[in-house]
Amino acid sequence: MVGRGELERAVVDVLWDTAGPMTARAVTEALVGRDLAVTTVLTVLSRLESKGVVRRARDGRAHTYEAVSGREEHTADLMRQVLDTAGDRDDALARFVGSVTPEDIEALRRALGER
Incomplete structure (x- = not known):
């Protein structure tokens, strides 16, 4: 099943x-x-x-x-919901960044640069 x-x-x-x-x-x-x-x-x-x-x-x-929303928007909403449950957001974000690929790091840099 x-x-x-x-x-x-x-x-x-x-x-x-x-x-x-x-x-x-x-x-x-x-x-x-x-x-x-x-x-x-x-x-x-x-x-x-x-x-x-x-x-x-x-x-x-x-x-x-x-x-209701697109795949990427839904994924971002889920990521925000999970981050909201973290006791220490800074530590959670640091651990996340430490676990992603170099390509993801570059994508994050681009996204932050656009903000």
């Missing part, structure tokens, strides 16, 4: 990779290689909606779903 987190990730990846809102049926069909019922995907979409990751809109008799 697929883990809840893995299935949520697969569903939101489909939404991120698709331009525009999708029905649950379209999301199910896009999950290639997975034998899932539409009701299962609806449950996952509902969970993601309650977490604020996707939004739902009525489209005729059906609902459509789309990601």
